[in-house]
Amino acid sequence: MYTQALNTQDQAPSAASDPLADARFQARVDAEERIEPNDAMPEAYRRTLTRQIAQHAHSEIVGMLPEGNWITRAPSLKRKAALLAKVQDEGGHGAYLYAAAETLGTSREQMEEQLLSGAAKYSSIFNYPTLTWADIGIIGWLVDGAAIMNQIPLCRCSYGPYARAMVRVCKEESFHQRQGYEIMIALARGTPAQKQMAQEALDRWWWPVLMMFGPPDKDSQHTESAMRWKIKRFTNDELRQKFVDATVPQGHFLGLTFPDPALTFDAATQHWNYGEIDWAEFKRVVAGDGPCNRQRMKQMRAKHADNAWVREAATAFARKRRQRAEAMPIAAE
């Protein structure tokens, strides 16, 4: 997920922890109190959250690239306006999240540097290419759909600034998913070639989307502390199942077939069973060897370098304005 960070081991040496303070902190979390920026908190909680929120922010920003790829080629003015607004929202989500992470004591510039150096990760899903217009429909429907599954419980996360940022994000996500699904409807009801394009996009994206929720519960040993701290409210597999159950009927409504022969409805449990996920592929993509990892990093670094003059000009202009204001005689006297 955008929060796949939770599944990676924290390497930093654990600061000497104070059992009494930790117990007091846990009692607050258990009582569903929100933890605020200046409150006492265990170092491990601060580190885990900083990494997770930063990774979430990076995912929003990098996620602008695969969709941005189609803005100039959107098939109509309506679709173009919607896609432009959606991509702008994702930039906004990144901004809310960097602001939330900064309250934990890491500056936005530091986080950006970690992204550009490759030290920080972003969601594996954005290392897949958007080959056709149907991929834009799929991203809204499935990628944003999966993000919503993950983000709704985060609105109740124990850390106040993160929870509040998520409330804001969730309000905006619904438009993202609906515009994507509407694109899919148009293609599914279109010409045979359009319908085929929709099917091929689903075939390409379905498995990578399921991987967004992170490794299966039996392999993700860090879920426990994240659940205890009430950062996470559901396990990876629970969220994945919720997503599959919600999504499969939507796909069938479109008349599309999921690329999983094992996908069957279990009448007893009322859940959709799905086949084995290729975790070797997931590990490869997270490790940097997905179809677009190198391209994404190149684009991010180029953007940062190309925009340097804007940051310099803004700083110089502010300085000039300040100097002018100081030099001006005070008119009111």
Add this chain to the structure above:
Amino acid sequence: MSDQNWPLWEVFIRTRNGLSHRHVGSVHAVDATMALHAARDTYTRRGEGLSVWVVPSASITASDPADKDMMFEPTASKIYRHPTFYEIPDEVGHM
């Protein structure tokens, strides 16, 4: 130079429903004008507000969470500050 940390500004928005300005988040900007523009783009893309304030984060003086008891506990014992402390006979009706 271009990478030096820009000051942080806290953003407050007054919505159309007549409530007071409310904290919504923060932005980085070189000065107040840029902070206003960034706040508009970041926090009001769907008509969320009719008025925006930006305040340099460094200008805010906040109470220390460690002083919470000293700051707020004394009010807990002053129950006579609440209307329910006073007994009015039922016959008097709603007051």
